[in-house]
Amino acid sequence: MLILETLQVASGLLPVDFATSNAGARTGDFVSLRHYRRLAILLFKDGGTAGEDVTLTIEQAKDAAGTAIKPLLFDTIYRKQGSDLATVNSWTRTRQTAANTYTNTTSAEDELIWVVEIPAESLDSSNGYTHVRGSVNDVGTGAQLGCVLYLLSEPRYAADPEQMMSGIA
Structure with a gap:
């Protein structure tokens, strides 16, 4: 079995500088969980400046346009x-406490990979919520390059990987 038969990769935020001088806070794109049971949101970030901590925010909406956004x-x-990071081997x-944000308070100078797993059943599906996004705050003035990736897994329907790629929005 090919990994792409069970896993979809989508962009939440293309690699950008999270600093104020480069537009600051970055709002991620929404991804649909209609065709998948699980979503892993990955934040990758280069080292930054002391005191300029990164915060990951996760929200849900009723569609890709962001209708009725609320915290997840x-x-x-x-x-x-x-x-x-080459020397960090384990997670x-x-x-x-349940919240829709997480802030790095240990060291903004660190390189990091964060992963938050979202089961589809954690969305408010009874009220029509099907989409999720990850966003990053304005970290300050020091350059901090980073991106957000989405890994969608446990497809609800068997399909050719090329067909599934068209169903992530």
């Missing part, structure tokens, strides 16, 4: 974080 709460985040699981 999560309580677990997985992190690989350090001055050199650190962090629990928090």
